[in-house]
Amino acid sequence: MPQVTLNNGVQMPVLGFGVYAIAPEHTEQAVTDALAAGYRHIDTAAGYENEEAVGRAIAKSGIPRDELFITTKLWVQDAGEDSTKRAFDRSLRRLGLDYLDLYLIHQPFGDYYGAWRAMQDINRQDAARAIGVSNFYADRLVDLIDHNEITPAVNQIETHPYFQRGADQDLMRKRGVQLQSWGPLAQGRDDLFTDPVLTEIAIAHGKTVAQVVLRWLIQRSIVVIPKSVRPERMAENIDVFDFQLTEDEMNRIATLDTGASSIFDHRDPQSVSWLGNVRFNT
Ligand code: NAD
Secondary structure, eight states: OOEEEOTTSOEEESBOEEOTTOOHHHHHHHHHHHHHTTOOEEEOOGGGTOHHHHHHHHHHHOOOGGGOEEEEEEOGGGOSHHHHHHHHHHHHHHHTOSOEEEEEEOSSOSSHHHHHHHHHHHHHTTSEEEEEEESOOHHHHHHHHHTSSSOOSEEEEEOBTTBOOHHHHHHHHHHTOEEEEESTTGGGGGGGGGOHHHHHHHHHHTOOHHHHHHHHHHHTTOEEOOOOSSHHHHHHHHOOSSOOOOHHHHHHHHTTOOSSOSSOOTTOHHHHHHHHTOOOOO
16 A cells, blocks of 8 residues: 655655544444454544444554554534643544554644644654644645644645545645645535546546546545445545556646535534534544
8 A cells, every 4th residue: 555754854755545424333343343444543433432343443454553654633612722632642542553644633723723733742642643734725824834833744634526626735835734635525515426537537447437536536645534334335535556647637627626624614603603513422
């Protein structure tokens, strides 16, 4: 599996397995299947309420810890310096791990400056090999970078053919922040899987639309974490390293960008207020 090198030298697999919205009772099986399919990078969150099941699958797999790359995220209600440290410890305990590979601020809401101070300490103590953020637009990202010591290693943001984030990626590249795509398949919205441009390119390579989209993101140096609970789709989504999109194909996919979110607008005040006040059992 190809790796990217983060701004602190940590290596991160370019493709992983996301477990958003997989019910806790199905998560252990899904992660077990993903590990069997060859995934070694798992993306969960305290807010997904399935960290324990992820932890059970990891423990039962017998895969050496240093061959895995495990990410979890801090939910908004736990932002703030002290509560972040406590939330981190609870996540580690639920996952059954003694360190994380990547710990992310899930949303740019609440006291995330306090959270970042705690996460810098967690990182300095090597309890999380890398720390980062998620859903940060450029303005908040730059402010966080400019007024703290450690630059986030990763910003995990919605990125797919209909919301390509070119300007965000340019800025992150300049600032040393790795772009990680969530919703790489746009959660199947906007008829992505039957898009005529993507379908034509897929046929030309004997691949599926999902594989073309994941390959396109990886060729843009973006880390991807597609989700599926179906083993055949898990196998399909990781089988993207035996073909290459041409420059012309990359340019044709570039024309699909709408410049707007298909899934969740983190700048809409109503959405911000709604999401910022959702409570999970963290
Ligand atoms: P995704 O774009 O990965 O789409 C997942 C859906 O696409 C599946 O439920 C399935 O219906 C379909 N699918 C998957 N593979 C397919 C295939 N090969 N063929 C046809 N259909 C296929 O959406 P996602 O799960 O939202 O995003 C991936 C991961 O990103 C999540 O699981 C989670 O770990 C992370 N995420 C993070 C945030 C955040 O705020 N940081 C938000 C959403 C998701």
